[in-house]
Amino acid sequence: MADGLILAIDAMGGDDAPDVTVAGAELFVAARPNARVRLHGDETKLASLLSKATERIEIVHTDLAITSDMKPSQALRRGKGSSMWNAIEDVKAGRAHASVSAGNTGALMAISMLVLRKMDGVHRPAMTAAWPTLRGRSVVLDVGANLEADAAQLVTFAIMGEAYARAILGIEKPTIGILNIGSEEMKGHDEIREAHELLRNSDLDLDYHGFIEGDDISTGTVDVIVTDGFTGNVALKAGEGVARMLGTRVREALTSNILSKVGAVLAIGGLKQLREQMNPSNVNGGVLLGLGGVSVKSHGGTDAKGFARACELAADLANSHFREEVAHNLNKIRQKGIAAE
């Protein structure tokens, strides 16, 4: 891995694989002149899809692929040697700096955890999501790697989310909030209140804002939103559902009569910009934070541009000081018995 970054890609995972993953990999290497890619999957198919041969994209053949209906336990038993497994194994073995897959989420989390193992001090890894806000973008975690989180886990989520936001959003000192109902300190579960106290009174060098509520996420009140995986997943999907519904409604409104159709044509510049702002491809990619290597999950239904975006996210994270920063902060709370041993 002497010069430049190497990315391991599961080319067979996702709704429109391998077409989208190959096209996405080509977009990625075009945008990053020093990057190289190891493309895992069916050699014949992948070679036929490459628009031109380049030594910066190396195909690594395997017949095996993880299907979307496979349960995590099945993926662990039967997934060895699959394109997903091999991509993650590349990271473990040092053949790549990071891996990307648009495949089965449960399988990806299970295989990533087994192969890459947890970072020292982390109880449980957490899945991130990027959330578009009025101020730009925020990071929400956990959005589904775990069902629950105790106070110490929430504190480690805060530490990881903060370093992650710095790495991928380029914010020098990201602010952190814990998702709660009501901003009064008496509200919320015990776990949340305890995490709040730990973060408020810690000597960690974190910009902890306090509790936030659901509507603060889109406002961009904080850069990092800390919550348990159940709540985070529901909030993320509820928000996605509202955005989709409103998109449908706006389209209906702008085609409801001949005048509004003409109006929509005139307004097309502004509307295009809006569509670009809200394009899920631009915020594609979640990361299972807290592992011994970078494993990025792309949305399964993404397009080539979105997949390339997930590759860039993986590259940015691999190129950052994320691990050192997290290790530094985990070490501080370990001395207080909060981090995992």
Add this chain to the structure above:
Amino acid sequence: MADGLILAIDAMGGDDAPDVTVAGAELFVAARPNARVRLHGDETKLASLLSKATERIEIVHTDLAITSDMKPSQALRRGKGSSMWNAIEDVKAGRAHASVSAGNTGALMAISMLVLRKMDGVHRPAMTAAWPTLRGRSVVLDVGANLEADAAQLVTFAIMGEAYARAILGIEKPTIGILNIGSEEMKGHDEIREAHELLRNSDLDLDYHGFIEGDDISTGTVDVIVTDGFTGNVALKAGEGVARMLGTRVREALTSNILSKVGAVLAIGGLKQLREQMNPSNVNGGVLLGLGGVSVKSHGGTDAKGFARACELAADLANSHFREEVAHNLNKIRQKGIAAE
């Protein structure tokens, strides 16, 4: 209460009270020729705000009002004789069929529970919210009356939500879903899985659909979404935040240049319709279900039209068979030891 419905209104609660509450009460009685209102609050102020004297609006004087910063415990200790308390007391004493307040939510829940008490068989009351969907509207509960809910409580939420959706949405046989992450049966907390089994195997005459995910809410996959108060509150507010952010973005897009401004003027018919569809006033009003009487919570920042909408909701619910239907179903599960004794 011989002829027509009587509504008790806390005229002093809400951001713009009593202006909005008085105007809303007048809109309500104008729309419901047989309804009467008991308006609780400062007699001089209220009388001066009434556009014309009518015997259908009776002012019931009190000096005391619950403030927005009062904690529930303070409201219970010091709130007796306040406009909010007196409105709820009207329902208890049979002087009104239902009460409405736009005031302090925590205080309203606490006073409602103390004064109206729980219905037989209900462990904990649940707060509802109306959620606009692609198909119309759905009911989400609990959105914050409780932090947690065990399986038996979730089953009673399903029973109450179903009867409520019939009463206020006019759906003959509302469908019910439990909010979860992933639709596979193995996922989710124990409480959720247990409630799922109870509803699936019950002899209740309910149209139980199964698990749904966050994005299904806006799709309108089911009419009633059952969840615990923490998750429901976060989902509701996260969705509100996304809707507000997108509203801002659409406005920006339609005013970003001169062409798009002209376009927006031409499209104004369709956009007006959209704004009307999405107007929060049209879905205003949450109800604390499971009490011995109807207590409706209006959004604190609503306008007169929205407050009138909350009054109509209260009237519809008071006029329905909600209580009998819930009692009937609770009785069935009580025989199996699921309902509260």
